[in-house]
Amino acid sequence: MIYVNAGATRPADIWLDRLNNGGRLILPLTTDLGFTSSTWSNMHLRGAVFLVTRRGEEYHAQWISPVxxxxCEGMRDEESEKALAAAFESGEHKRVTRLYRTDEVPAERCWVRAPGWCLAYA
Known part of the structure; x- marks a missing residue:
């Protein structure tokens, strides 16, 4: 199991590469407002923890909680942060079932899509 204890804007390739078959990754994804806002009432719009489980070459994902x-120093990029901010505004994070290591999944299947990765509904 890999447990990330800081908010990233995307999963690190090395985290996914190091997961054994059946391995799990606890992944907090946050926007730039995830920890800095003075009001906590909209926390669900700023960050979420996902459980990612590797099954062969597939990565299954499940929402766990707001965060x-x-x-996470070194695991934040502007394009992913913007995509996450828009995705949190739209909701639907609890429907996520897959993490893909590509941005070629059709947009209508993605909750969030950024260069090289996406969290999708199927």
Missing amino acids: AIFP
């Missing part, structure tokens, strides 16, 4: 957590 406000310190930013």
Whole structure:
């Protein structure tokens, strides 16, 4: 199991590469407002923790909870942060079932899509 204890804007390739078949990754994804806002009432719009489980070459994903957590140094990029902010505004994070290591999944299947990755509904 890999447990990330800081908010990233995307999964690191090395985290996914190191997962054995059946391995799990606890992944907090946060926007730039995830820890800095003075009001916590909209925390669900700023960050969420996902459980990612590797099954062969597939990565299954499941929403666990909202999160406000310190930013993960080195695992934040502007394009992913913008995509996450828009995705949290739209909701639907609880429907996520898959993590793909590509941005070629059709947009209508994705909750969030950024260069090189997406969280999708199927």
